[in-house]
Amino acid sequence: MNTKDLIRLGVPPGEASRRGTDFIARYILKGLDKSKLAEVVEAVIRNPSEYVDDELCGEFAKSLIRCERTIREAPAAWKQWGEGLEPEAVNQMGRACQLPVAVAGALMPDAHVGYGLPIGGVLATEGAVIPYAVGVDIACRMKLTVLDLPVRELDRHRESLIKAIETETRFGVGATFKQRREHEVLGADWAVSPVTRQNRDRAWAQLGTSGSGNHFVEFGVFTNEQGIDGLPPGEHVALLSHSGSRGTAAAVCDHYSKLAMSQHPELPKEHKHLAWLAMDSDEGREYWAAMELMGRYAAANHCLIHQHIARHLRLNVLLDVENHHNFAWKERHVIDGNERDVVVHRKGATPAGRDVLGIIPGSMATPGFLVRGKGNEASLKSASHGAGRVMSRTKAIETFEWEKVNRVLKDRGVKLISAGLDEVPGVYKDIHQVMAAQADLVEILGRFDPKLVKMAPHGERPED
Helix, strand or coil: CCHHHHHHCCCCCCHHHHHHHHHHHHHHHCCCCHHHHHHHHHHHHHCHHHHCCCCCCHHHHHHHHHHHHHCCCCCCCEEECCCCCCHHHHHHHHHHCCCCCEEEEEEEEEEECCCCCCEEEEEEECCEECHHHHCCCCCCEEEEEEECCCCCHHHHCHHHHHHHHHHHCCECCCCCCCCCCCCHHHHCCHHHCHHHHHHHHHHHHHCCCCECCCCEEEEEEEEECCCECCECCEEEEEEEEEECCHHHHHHHHHHHHHHHHHHCCCCCHHHHHHCCEECCCHHHHHHHHHHHHHHHHHHHHHHHHHHHHHHHHCCCEEEEEEEECCEEEEEEEEECCEEEEEEEEEECEEECCCCCEEEECCECCECEEEEEECCCHHHCCEEECCCCECCCHHHHHHHCCHHHHHHHHHHCCCEEEECCHHHCHHHECCHHHHHHHCCCCEEEEEEEEEEEEEECCCCCCCCC
């Protein structure tokens, strides 16, 4: 017997199947009757409580009991977009759909491994919110503004544009403004959670900053063939940013994910980062309020970055589009043929309801896209949030050299102000393939080609 045999008999993949194969191996090593092995295994699966004290199969029996309390008999239905995704990312999506609170899922074409839910994973739950299915950088956000600057000025006034970025935002772990920014979000109720209350001053100091990891602020050329909300067709200078809610969000995630895990000690090891909080519990309501505050805070960060850069350059905004990912929404969806009120977690996934606008970036040397959602119910009205990584940060640093990367950037007309070697174009999937894989999810309205790119300097710890 092997793992496939155990799963066929109803043993959930993960800890239980591992304990089962361990039991089988020890059974054989002890020289016990192999002809009776299948019979013994099936007996343990049928009545695990009768075997918890057995020296040979007790751990297998205990793992089955833990799974009985937490793992669905049949996983919630989910669908995948894109081919060649990391096997473990696919496994993570499958495990998420085994949760008793899961009702539907979807995996986007930019998916890669995350904690609990994969990046690019979408999960609908009933009556529950999963802090790690939202993620550490709560409400991480994209924002695009088209400015009234002729495209030729990108080269003519390059140094002025670079100065505007470097003056009006900050990059790096713990980055703050000495002269603090002001925004109405500071007047919100930061006492909705002890974590937000304790971190309000920290959040104020970091207001308008960009952080590290895959976060960026960049100027580029936005091209649209048709008019969009009053913007005429053509080529325009645009400012694009990607960042979230900084250190305060990380503290929120850390606190409430640990709280959720403490409430679900029965979860197998592979599912522990998917521990949930009941929406009708004090803890669930508290986390939800903190998450929504982080959404407002992330939006405020982008608002200030774009507002201050435009003001610095004395430019007007012609078009303004933005969207969250790493967030959870209360939505109504058709699931198994019936409309249901659910909580939709989009971890590294873009909302793509019918006619909803969103931004899907590529890399520092490949285009991003302004898209309009098609409202595809099979994806829970979601799309990818970018190109998606093809290698780890460690592997990227081992693989790439700045000399070669700089040649690629020069060939593509990109001026890199600063970034880490773990964020170069080669660490990302082909954005055109990703977009082709989700043609049924979004319609492309415009294209953004990066020209001046600013990210945290090499060596900074990633916060994305």
